[in-house]
Amino acid sequence: MTAFPSIIDKYLETAEQVDPIKCVGHVVKVQGLLIESSGPQAVIGELCRIEVPRGKGVIQAEVVGLRKEVVQLMPYGDTAGIEVGSRVIASGRRLEVPVSKKLLGRVLDCMGRPLDGKGEIASRVRYPAAAPPPDPLKRKRITQRIATGVRAIDGLLAVGRGQRVGIFAGSGVGKSTLLGMIARNTNADVNVVALVGERGREVNDFIANDLGPEGLARSVLVVATSDESPMARLRGAYTATAVAEYFRDQGLDVMLLFDAVTRFARAQREIGLAMGEPPATRGYTPSMFDSMPKLLERSGASDKGTITGFYTILVDGDDMDEPVSDTVRGILDGHIVLSRRLAEAGHYPAVDVLGSISRKAQAVSGPVTREAAGYIRRLIAVYNEAEDLINVGAYHQGTNPAIDEAIAKKKGIDDFLVQGVDEKSSVVETLQVMGEIAGVEIPVEEMQSYQKGTFVLPDDSYQDAAGEDRPDALEEAAEQADTAGQPAADGGPEGVP
């Protein structure tokens, strides 16, 4: 007798022991967004494929709830075509994003797949879309500023590398335009732009007008537009964050530009309500309040690199206390408020300097810079206070020296704060003008301290972005990552919280 039959027997025996119900289930109900199936055996967060009958393809879905034998799923796409009995096949894995330096210049969908028709991103390195934030005790402290190229921010609301800031504004006040300016002019090594829940038309506008070819070359865009399913919008936010984490793990300074957190929160609300969660304030369900810190805490500094985050928040009816604004404000290290009044007056970027705060501005600015910024803030406050009097001609010069000074410097301050979309301003230029307004000379040491690290003027960084002269760290790290096959053992995100 040969060994051949016994091997077959062994395989047959093993095959008989496998319970196929475990990885294949069947749809029993589709209600609105929620799909329920009997089986498969799966865990929360696991990806499943739902087969659309009659060869009409598959729909990706994620397990969001488990009740006895019923598995609740949320689709990444449209539910059209699914019927009772459609097969649901568990993948055994959660959403992972292929990452590599080749992502630069690319536009991805919510699952990290290319949307731009420039070919597959073949990478063996995959990062989990949902990952825990860096260990709080291992986070590097924020001590160095990052350039945004926007004078109002670099001058009066200095932001540190690894700081997370919210941009709060009503609709159409200039949030996206401001993000575009930062993307083009920042001295961060890499931009990751998350366009979550925005209008489809805005994506191409953002790429062509706000980012431009140079900005795009050193950016990665992750897009989940408003017409996509809430799951796609939710996971688009996670995917973008995972891409930023990959570049941070390479020791780089990453700029994460997120437009808009409000749409992320609304996607979470839609999912929560579909699953039967109780609505709380303004219909937001408890899962929104739970997922917000989990998303926002992932950016910031780690022990390797930094992710500086700018998150836009749409403020309904300019109400800064609505639940999303309130929750986000409590988590982030600063907020920039854009004022409709300023925008209407053509004062762009419409940054309400006095209503905004950067909690790390003091830590990343030198003493003379702080003095100059404080002086300008005081003059703006004095002018605003007296504005009505001044406008009706009730104020007479010489009555109050502080008001006289504020009036005298008003034009200089406005010229400083108003900045054209295409106008570039380095930190050094910004500080020089600020020093002139305040009548102080910002010492060279303070100026130089801003240039530490990788300050690159935009023209040079465009060359970097084209891959001709990239920072060594990025080259080396990317090569290592390409060959390593998986994230660094001690730093790469592992598992899903």
Ligand SMILES: Nc1ncnc2c1ncn2[C@@H]1O[C@H](COP(=O)(O)OP(=O)(O)OP(=O)(O)O)[C@@H](O)[C@H]1O
């Ligand atoms: N820096 C700027 N200079 C001149 N115009 C600007 C500037 N920023 C914004 N605008 C004007 O404001 C309009 C709206 O800007 P933007 O799309 O950035 O606003 P938004 O807050 O992102 O809007 P939404 O809430 O709809 O997403 C622009 O089309 C443009 O006309």
Ligand SMILES: [Mg+2]
């Ligand atoms: Mg916008």
